[in-house]
Amino acid sequence: MILNPGILALFITSLLISLMTIYAACHGIQILRRWDIASGSELQLILERRTYLISTIVTYFLAFQLVSLFLFIQTADSICHLFVGAMCAVGTLTVNSFGYPTLLLKVLTFIIAGLWLILNYADNRGYDYPLIRAKYLLLLILAPFVLAETVVQCFYFFGLTPDIITSCCGTLYSQSARGIASEILALPVIPAKILFSVSMLATCAAGMRLFLNGKGVYRLAALSGITFVVSIISMISFISLYIYEMPSHHCPFCIVQKEYGYVGYPLYLLLLSGTVLGLGVGLLQPFRNKKSLEHIIPAIQQKCAGAAVVAFVLFTSIVSWQILVSSLKML
Amino acid sequence: MISVRDVSKIFNAGHPNEFTALHRVSLNLPLHETTVLKGPSGSGKTTLLGLIGCMARPTTGRIFVNELEITSLPERFLTEIRRSTFGFIFQQVNLIKGISALENVMIPAYPTGEKHSLLRARAMEKLGMFNLDMRAAARIECLSGGEAQRVAIARALINNPAIIIADEPTAHLDSTLSREFMGIIKELKSEGVTIILASHDPIVYDSDVADRVVEMRDGKVIKGGKRP
Numbered sequence: 001m002i003l004n005p006g007i008l009a010l011f012i013t014s015l016l017i018s019l020m021t022i023y024a025a026c027h028g029i030q031i032l033r034r035w036d037i038a039s040g041s042e043l044q045l046i047l048e049r050r051t052y053l054i055s056t057i058v059t060y061f062l063a064f065q066l067v068s069l070f071l072f073i074q075t076a077d078s079i080c081h082l083f084v085g086a087m088c089a090v091g092t093l094t095v096n097s098f099g100y101p102t103l104l105l106k107v108l109t110f111i112i113a114g115l116w117l118i119l120n121y122a123d124n125r126g127y128d129y130p131l132i133r134a135k136y137l138l139l140l141i142l143a144p145f146v147l148a149e150t151v152v153q154c155f156y157f158f159g160l161t162p163d164i165i166t167s168c169c170g171t172l173y174s175q176s177a178r179g180i181a182s183e184i185l186a187l188p189v190i191p192a193k194i195l196f197s198v199s200m201l202a203t204c205a206a207g208m209r210l211f212l213n214g215k216g217v218y219r220l221a222a223l224s225g226i227t228f229v230v231s232i233i234s235m236i237s238f239i240s241l242y243i244y245e246m247p248s249h250h251c252p253f254c255i256v257q258k259e260y261g262y263v264g265y266p267l268y269l270l271l272l273s274g275t276v277l278g279l280g281v282g283l284l285q286p287f288r289n290k291k292s293l294e295h296i297i298p299a300i301q302q303k304c305a306g307a308a309v310v311a312f313v314l315f316t317s318i319v320s321w322q323i324l325v326s327s328l329k330m331l
Numbered sequence: 332m333i334s335v336r337d338v339s340k341i342f343n344a345g346h347p348n349e350f351t352a353l354h355r356v357s358l359n360l361p362l363h364e365t366t367v368l369k370g371p372s373g374s375g376k377t378t379l380l381g382l383i384g385c386m387a388r389p390t391t392g393r394i395f396v397n398e399l400e401i402t403s404l405p406e407r408f409l410t411e412i413r414r415s416t417f418g419f420i421f422q423q424v425n426l427i428k429g430i431s432a433l434e435n436v437m438i439p440a441y442p443t444g445e446k447h448s449l450l451r452a453r454a455m456e457k458l459g460m461f462n463l464d465m466r467a468a469a470r471i472e473c474l475s476g477g478e479a480q481r482v483a484i485a486r487a488l489i490n491n492p493a494i495i496i497a498d499e500p501t502a503h504l505d506s507t508l509s510r511e512f513m514g515i516i517k518e519l520k521s522e523g524v525t526i527i528l529a530s531h532d533p534i535v536y537d538s539d540v541a542d543r544v545v546e547m548r549d550g551k552v553i554k555g556g557k558r559p
């Protein structure tokens with residue numbers, strides 16, 4: 001293991017988050033089995049008191065879980081010089097076989113944790129714990145991913161030894177490489193651009209429609225999910241090329257570096273935020289008819305839809321700007 | 332209707348000094364009526380008032396105010412209910428020293444964001460009900476016990492609560508002031524305010540203002556109901 005402040009912070013916090021998640025999940029199991037708001041039993045009153053504390057703490061831990069994705073990328077990027085052959089985070093991630101799985105789990109937990117925070121926010125507005133079961137069920141779904149992430153990240157960090165010879169993004173994100181990345185690279189640019197524009201437009205239109213007249217909740221949710229995938233593919237397929245101003249450099253990680261104005265961070269943050277907000281709108285929909293949330297959920301959905309549109313529009317603006325000012329010209 | 336259903340309160344549960352202050356109390360108190368809780372010291376009057384007024388939560392049982400169940404409400408809803416629905420007069424006056432009587436009366440209304448001049452006028456009016464207008468600017472520590480008690484009553488009224496909870500309100504008042512206090516209670520009652528008092532003062536529980544007297548002992552209700 002390399003003693004780097006970022007690694008230590010990630011290591012310790014993921015342990016803490018895991019412990020807290022296990023504790024909260026145990027409490028969640030009890031809630032799912034024993035919760036009965038109509039009862040005035042001692043257990044029920046204890047559960048009510050405890051859930052208040054637990055969801056508050058979990059909120060803070062999950063908020064850090066969101067941040068940790070970016071800290072992870074930043075750390076991987078900042079220590080790449082320790083490995084022979086690495087030029088950016090890609091090199092650090094491929095030092096051993098746990099790097100990419102960790103990243104993937106972090107993206108996944110980012111999305112689920114974000115959704116949980118939205119659910120929790122709505123639940124806290126209702127006076128009778130209206131989403132308590134859904135909230136703890138989602139926490140129970142999140143728990144294994146958080147635990148897996150902690151374990152995989154542990155293996156990854158312990159397997160990091162300096163001077164390992166690793167690969168640089170140039171070889172991994174090139175068309176001669178095999179795997180999903182090369183499939184994406186092989187995508188013709190023009191259809192990719194069209195796909196990206198269409199999905200972004202459709203998502204923003206769905207978001208605006210929901211924001212203005214409260215319709216099309218599931219459409220926005222589905223489109224947000226699709227747009228997330230399409231945008232990641234576009235990032236590798238053509239957006240990166242414009243940012244690097246090189247016709248064959250497809251790396252999705254170099255863009256977080258100083259040479260490119262750290263533009264990767266706002267891009268990924270906006271994309272993930274828009275996705276989580278768009279999906280969250282759909283997650284809340286089944287609970288719209290709960291009496292204590294009758295007026296609250298539509299209001300939250302409207303806010304989320306508006307924020308998702310802002311995030312996606314900003315994302316697209318930055319991308320378009322990069323394409324416009326780029327000295328690389330492609331059709 | 333304020334409906335107390337099967338409420339128990341156990342202090343220090345699971346510790347050697349565990350103490351059951353309320354034992355499965357059930358009570359129905361109609362709104363717009365005045366109820367007096369009567370009973371020896373330690374019988375659980377203050378504890379019960381605290382639970383009804385959302386100051387504490389029971390160990391078991393539920394309390395309904397107008398069909399709204401209050402014991403399960405998350406804390407952020409309780410603050411609002413405490414502020415808008417209940418006015419409290421405590422056994423210990425619980426006034427804030429170092430600031431004036433007027434400011435003490437105004438404090439519970441600050442979070443509502445009401446205009447300061449309106450608020451001030453209303454606070455003066457409440458103090459006026461107790462002939463305390465002259466003492467409005469006086470600091471709390473300069474007030475006599477009786478004056479302090481009346482300032483505390485004025486403070487309980489500042490948000491025009493629907494329910495007033497008073498714990499031994501006449502404990503520091505002489506007979507004249509106590510009767511005067513009951514006169515004010517009568518006036519509030521005629522305005523439709525629900526009043527719940529705890530007291531062992533005959534001036535309170537024998538007063539014709541009291542619609543019902545609930546007798547408590549050892550954390551249980553032993554007698555309660557409408558006066559014949």
Ligand SMILES: Nc1ncnc2c1ncn2[C@@H]1O[C@H](COP(=O)(O)OP(=O)(O)OP(=O)(O)O)[C@@H](O)[C@H]1O
Pocket residue numbers: 342343350351352370371372373374375376377378379422
């Ligand atoms: N926070 C506490 N911790 C432990 N015991 C408590 C607590 N509050 C009250 N008690 C106990 O509960 C019992 C009931 O108290 P409570 O104050 O309700 O009585 P009361 O009827 O108001 O008495 P008084 O007439 O003297 O005011 C008392 O024996 C008291 O010691």
Ligand SMILES: [Mg+2]
Pocket residue numbers: 376377378422498529
């Ligand atoms: Mg008392």
